[in-house]
Amino acid sequence: MAQTIFAPWDDPEEKPLIEFVNVTKRFGDFTAIDNLSQQIYAREFFALLGPSGCGKTTMMRMLAGFETPTEGKILLGGQDIGAIPPNKRSVNMMFQSYALFPHLSIWENIAFGLKREGKDKEFIQARVDEMLRLTRLEAFARRKPHQISGGQRQRVALARSLAKAPKLLLLDEPLGALDKKLREETQFELMDIQESTGTTFVIVTHDQEEAMTVASRVAVMDHGKIIQVATPQNIYEAPNSVYVADFIGDVNLIKGQAKARDIVEGDDTSGGLELHWGEGHAPLVAANGDTALAGKEVVLALRPEKMSISKEHPAAANALKGKVIDIGYLGNISTYHVELDNGTMVKAQIANTRRVSRRQITWEDEVWLSFSATAAIVLEG
Amino acid sequence: MRRFTLISVPYIWLLALFLIPFVIVFKIALSDAAIARPPYLPLLEFSEGWAGIKAFFSELDFENFVWLTEDDLYWKAYLSSLKIALVSTLFTLLIGYPIAYGMARAPNEWRPTLLMLMILPFWTSFLIRVYAWMGILSTEGLLNQLLMGLGLITEPLMILNTNVAVYIGIVYTYLPFLVLPVYAALEKLDDSLLEAAEDLGCSRFSAFWLVTVPLSRSGILAGCFLVFIPVLGEFVIPSLLGGSGTLMIGKVLFEEFFSNRDWPVASAVAVILLLILIVPIVLFQMNQQKQQEAGK
Numbered sequence: 001m002a003q004t005i006f007a008p009w010d011d012p013e014e015k016p017l018i019e020f021v022n023v024t025k026r027f028g029d030f031t032a033i034d035n036l037s038q039q040i041y042a043r044e045f046f047a048l049l050g051p052s053g054c055g056k057t058t059m060m061r062m063l064a065g066f067e068t069p070t071e072g073k074i075l076l077g078g079q080d081i082g083a084i085p086p087n088k089r090s091v092n093m094m095f096q097s098y099a100l101f102p103h104l105s106i107w108e109n110i111a112f113g114l115k116r117e118g119k120d121k122e123f124i125q126a127r128v129d130e131m132l133r134l135t136r137l138e139a140f141a142r143r144k145p146h147q148i149s150g151g152q153r154q155r156v157a158l159a160r161s162l163a164k165a166p167k168l169l170l171l172d173e174p175l176g177a178l179d180k181k182l183r184e185e186t187q188f189e190l191m192d193i194q195e196s197t198g199t200t201f202v203i204v205t206h207d208q209e210e211a212m213t214v215a216s217r218v219a220v221m222d223h224g225k226i227i228q229v230a231t232p233q234n235i236y237e238a239p240n241s242v243y244v245a246d247f248i249g250d251v252n253l254i255k256g257q258a259k260a261r262d263i264v265e266g267d268d269t270s271g272g273l274e275l276h277w278g279e280g281h282a283p284l285v286a287a288n289g290d291t292a293l294a295g296k297e298v299v300l301a302l303r304p305e306k307m308s309i310s311k312e313h314p315a316a317a318n319a320l321k322g323k324v325i326d327i328g329y330l331g332n333i334s335t336y337h338v339e340l341d342n343g344t345m346v347k348a349q350i351a352n353t354r355r356v357s358r359r360q361i362t363w364e365d366e367v368w369l370s371f372s373a374t375a376a377i378v379l380e381g
Numbered sequence: 382m383r384r385f386t387l388i389s390v391p392y393i394w395l396l397a398l399f400l401i402p403f404v405i406v407f408k409i410a411l412s413d414a415a416i417a418r419p420p421y422l423p424l425l426e427f428s429e430g431w432a433g434i435k436a437f438f439s440e441l442d443f444e445n446f447v448w449l450t451e452d453d454l455y456w457k458a459y460l461s462s463l464k465i466a467l468v469s470t471l472f473t474l475l476i477g478y479p480i481a482y483g484m485a486r487a488p489n490e491w492r493p494t495l496l497m498l499m500i501l502p503f504w505t506s507f508l509i510r511v512y513a514w515m516g517i518l519s520t521e522g523l524l525n526q527l528l529m530g531l532g533l534i535t536e537p538l539m540i541l542n543t544n545v546a547v548y549i550g551i552v553y554t555y556l557p558f559l560v561l562p563v564y565a566a567l568e569k570l571d572d573s574l575l576e577a578a579e580d581l582g583c584s585r586f587s588a589f590w591l592v593t594v595p596l597s598r599s600g601i602l603a604g605c606f607l608v609f610i611p612v613l614g615e616f617v618i619p620s621l622l623g624g625s626g627t628l629m630i631g632k633v634l635f636e637e638f639f640s641n642r643d644w645p646v647a648s649a650v651a652v653i654l655l656l657i658l659i660v661p662i663v664l665f666q667m668n669q670q671k672q673q674e675a676g677k
Contacts, residue, residue, distance in 0.1 A: 066576055086579045099577035102675075103595045112591075113581035146675075164581070 006216060007231075008041035015078070017042040017200050018063065018168065023072035025058055025224075032058040034224035035072070042167075045194050045201045047211035050221035051247075056204045059221075060170050063202065064093045077167065087116075092166040096173040098157035100145040106156050107132075107141040113164045131159040134193060151182045158190075162197060171203040175210060187213045208248050212236070220244050236303075242379050245301040250335075252302045252346050254284065255381060260294040261285070269317060269373035275300050278342050285317045289378035297381040304349040306375040309336055309367050311360065316370035320346065324365045329356065336361070338369055403655070410648035411441040421644050445649040454633065455650065459657065461628040465544070465619075466612040469551040473608050474601065476552060477559035481600075482593075484560070485567035496564075499557050511550055511621050518546050518622070542624030550618040555611070559604035566600025567593070599672040606665035613661075614654055630654055 008014040016039035025033040032055045040046045048056040061067045062074060065086035073080045081089060092113070100109050110131050114124045132138045135155040140148050145156065154174065161169055174190070175183045191214050194201050205211050211218045212232040219229045220243075228240045239245035242253065256277030264270035273289030275298065284300055313319060320340055328335035329352075336348045348369050352359075361367055412421040423440040426433040449455045484495045502510060517523045518541040525537040540546050570593060578588035594601075616631030623629070630650065637647035 064576075064580060066579075086576070087582045087584055091580075093577075093580045095573050095577055097571065097573050099571065099573040101574060101577075101592060103598075112578070116582035116587070160581070 006043070008044070009039070009217065014041055016040060016075075017044075017077060018202075019075040020059075021073050021075065023062070023069045023074060025055075025062065025067060026070045031224055033062075033069070036224065036226060037072075038219065038226055038229065040200065040202065042200050043198055045191065045203070045214055045216045047215035047218045048202065048204045048221060049208055049211040049218055049247075050206065052206060054221040055224040056221050057172065058224075060093070060172055060202065060204045063168065064091055064170055065089050090164075090166050091168045091170065092161040092164055093170040093172065094157050094161040094174050096176060098145075098153050098177075100153060100156055100160070102145055105142055105144055106137060106148070109145065109156055110160045110163050112160065117164065127163055131163050134162070134196075135159040150177055151186065154178060154186065155189075158193070162193070162199065165197075166199065168200045168202065171201060173205055174203065175205075175207075183210070184213075190214055212248075220247055222247075238377065239301065239379070242299050242301065242381070245377065245379060250304050250347060250349070252304060254300040254302065254344065254346075256284070256298065256300065258289065258293045258296055258298040258378060259283070260291045261287070272373075273298070273378050275378070281342070282319075284376065285373045286376045286378045287317075287373040289376075293378055293380060299379045299381045300376045301379055302346075302371060302376045304335065304347040305333075307346075307348040307350075307369050307371045309338075309348050309350055309361060309369055311365065311367060314368055314370040317373035318371050318376075320369045322346065322367060322369060324361060324363055324367055327363065334359075336367075338367060406648045407652055408441070409644050410445055410652050411443065412645045413440070413444070414643045414645050419644065420642050445645045446653075448646060449649055449653065454628075455630075458628045458630045458633045459653070462613050462615075462630040463657075465547065465551070465629060466609050466615075469548050469555070469612055470605050470609045472548060472552050473555055473559045474605060477556050477604065478563055478601070480556070481560045481563035481567055484564050485570070492568075499560055499564075503557065507554065508617065510554070511618060514546070514550055514553065514622060515541060518549065541622065542627075544623065544627055546622040546624075547619050547627055547629075550622040551608075551612055551615065554618065555608040558607040558611075562603040562607065563597055563600040566597040570596055599668055599675070602668045603665065603672070606661055606668070610658060610661050610665070613658060 018040040020036050020038045023033055023036050024031065034055075036055075036059070048059060050056050058067060062069055063076075065081070065084060068082055073082050075081070076089070076091070101112065104112065107128055110128045111124050114127055119127075128141075129138075132141055135158060137152065137155055137159060140152060140156075145153055148156070154177070158174070171190075175186055178186060187210060190201075194214075201214075203211070203214065212235070215232060217229055218232055218235045219226045220235065221227065222243060228235060228244045230238070230240075235244065235248055239248065245251045246253065254275065254277055256275040258273045258275060261270060261272055261274050269285075269287045271291075272285070272287035273291065273294060274283040274285050276283045277300070286300060289298075308314065308316070320338075322338040322340040324336055325339050325345070326337035328337070331352070333349050333351050336350065338346050338348060340346060346369060409421055412423065414420060415422040423437050425437050429436075480499075484492060484499070487495055515522075519525075520537040520539065520541070522541070524540070525534075528534045529537065540549075574592050574596070575588050578592045579585070583591060614631045614634075615629060616635050619627045619629040619632050620635065623632075634647055634650050634654070637643050637650060641647075
């Protein structure tokens, strides 16, 4: 059976659930959102990622109805929701502080939205029980929010926002208050719940790992604009700008002049670009470089884990000679900080397949860093 | 030992300033009025030794407390005080809550100023402020002049020396006692709770009833008790602003003491008033304790 890949954004027939149409939001002189257009599809897990002040929270608050766009409009299922107050939207939000009602029990917190809808007692009871089961909180129904742990509170907040079965669930830094281990577990729980309920999730986060783990698509934002929207793999492997490459994960950036390479029939490492980056250095090869950039000042972006380190000159498309200045030991991997001849610092990440005591490369060693012809990405400088 | 010393300080304080005066008042309540100085009998005579002490105790009785039940002036005064205290607490709440709410919702930079304005009247004498109300409320007073000047009334309103003036005076005087605890409770309220309530389908108004009011409950209770307890024994406001028809136990107490010079009956009135006050005071303490525990 062929597995269908979930990618409604590639399907021109698909109608988006949410559509931002030239939305601008200003607070006084400050432009929080700058003429932004974006489509989000049903059942997506859409992550808004960016540094603080980039406008991601404003975007979410506009979806919830706490802010209205200064210009442009937001469509939910084809309907302009600009004038609809938060309590009339089938959008629910999970707050960063969880915002659980301290005077109500867990059960009453989850039932709060359902009671406002005027549902009958049996329905509310059944729905709250279902939510408690979904978030594994059955044992805590009678407790007050201050009597449970942070992780449990997070799940109550999630259960409460899901109870009304909204078309769209907004999550504002939902895991920010949890410790690392719990956060990782909860990320997978969130994905499971998103999948089993079929709700569209929009998550705001500044934690790129979190965004990469949970999201079907990630939008990287800066200064009120979306810089790139793509699947986590594409965001990481094919960033469209130096900003995105630098924001997501670790990256080495090497500046230079691009030149087109000849295409050799039958050699898939031919063609593309080569980067002339310093007197007396062999040009670096990027076979996947866009030849449209030939002749321009460019930046070669290279992920540290795509590099190898060795004491002898390697037989690779690209090799750089340098000296080990520092080694960051992280347990599973080590990061080698290597200074090249011209003073450029380059990071290489190598898996620690051997015990540290048997490591062959140490401080002050002369080493060769190498990477394949397709490892690097050439970006406009 | 150190712990004992520490605990003993407040206990000695209570003993000296509360228990001993109370015992003295209670003893006077059990005595008989007399034309003498002090105006009651018996007095404790240590010079006569054991016999004197025995004679002293044999002359104490509950006659005055019985008298309080026989003359309907007293229980009517207690009831009337309760009614006035309840009604004025309610009015203070109705006026004070919106003020506190407005202060808590005001922009951050405004709040210290607003708090200051609330506390400012305390810096002038309470008596002068009550006298000022006499000037406002009297038949030739500012209020009547204004209303007649505007042509709203032709005859001056009789406000001074009625219960209405007493209510106005009490609400005015005790407003800060209610506003401050309510403000303290409302200020702590997290805005995201209201947003969450709206997000879950509440209108602004129902979010107020379902979230803001329950979460300021302890502040409301504290404020109400801080108004109700002193108003129950209030004497100055009813005697200055009230009329002959204003019956309050504080006024009765004053008259028994200074006009009738019947110290034993006055003391009995005071002891009963204290017993009545214990109920709201205990409730107030319980509320404060609960609030403290919730804060932890």
